Amino acid sequence: MRIALVVGLNYYEHGGHLYGCVNDAHSVKAVLERNDGGSVNFDCRLLTGTGPTETVKRGQLKDQISELFKADAEIALFYFAGHGHIEATGGYLLTSEVSRGDEGVSLSEILTIANNSPAKNKIIILDSCHSGIAGTPPEVSQLASLSEGMTVLTASTKDQYASEENGRGVFTTLLVDALNGSAANLTGDVTPGSIYAHIDQSLGAWEQRPVFKTNVKKFVSLRNTAPAISIDDLRQIAILFPTPGFSFQLDPTFEPEMKGRDEGMPDPIENNTRIFSVLQKYNRLNLLVPDGATHMWNAAMESKACRLTALGEHYRRLVEKNRI
The missing domain is CATH 3.40.50.1460 (Rossmann fold)
Known part of the structure; x- marks a missing residue:
């Protein structure tokens, strides 16, 4: 009550x-x-x-x-x-x-x-x-x-x-x-x-x-209130980043857009593009940043990695401990 x-x-x-x-x-x-x-x-x-x-x-x-x-x-x-x-x-x-x-x-x-x-x-x-x-x-x-x-x-x-x-x-x-x-x-x-x-x-x-x-x-x-990200998507953070400081490796198969690809680059893979969509949500919420690239698109196309911010690590721990 x-x-x-x-x-x-x-x-x-x-x-x-x-x-x-x-x-x-x-x-x-x-x-x-x-x-x-x-x-x-x-x-x-x-x-x-x-x-x-x-x-x-x-x-x-x-x-x-x-x-x-x-x-x-x-x-x-x-x-x-x-x-x-x-x-x-x-x-x-x-x-x-x-x-x-x-x-x-x-x-x-x-x-x-x-x-x-x-x-x-x-x-x-x-x-x-x-x-x-x-x-x-x-x-x-x-x-x-x-x-x-x-x-x-x-x-x-x-x-x-x-x-x-x-x-x-x-x-x-x-x-x-x-x-x-x-x-x-x-x-x-x-x-x-x-x-x-x-x-x-x-x-x-x-x-x-x-x-x-x-x-x-x-x-x-x-x-x-309506959460900024679905709970299901947020819970994936501990799966995609299983340990503190983990770097998630990207490549061109994660980016769904065909525009801007160099000749010989691999095509998008559906499962990878779904994961990339979640990673982009994390990025918009300051849970994640690309490593060595200015944007997530560049990180994927240049085969860079991404990592969690301090806030992202906080939510990863919460999910890991079944608090979310």
């Missing part, structure tokens, strides 16, 4: 309205609900504050967070987009009715609730100002308090503001992009770690900096 509580607040009774948070929440819900192929992923509950007749109050939000993390789920995920506040006593998520920052839901309370959850994986994603303080007790500024299975991903550090552009949160735009496949590995899995890497690389040094805190033995996949 995978469950997610997705919250977006634009409306605040005492001013300081936001404009992109509700849209962000809808986007996050939409991408989490289904995997790339249409299979069910997360069972999402959406809370939005759009105006005076649709608000999210402190008690309601706290109750929903408590219900989320009571579940004995594979993954319990909480996403919040809205105002945040920080002071000496810690950080807060602000709800629709608050008139001062410390009337919001305490991040320390949220972490306590999540830390005690029976869920195997607890994930908190915050697109709010000062959210980077989540998981850090105010009295011990260098200590992160996360139980096993907990991951926190925030839009900015505790001292920064979260930005909006074109009616969307900058952080959430990158988050949704990552979940849609930009942060997927070769098997199509998107993990919290790969999401953070995608967001971190997309933001410049002068922009808001995302914060990532985790206490896990292994990353869980939050969404599955």
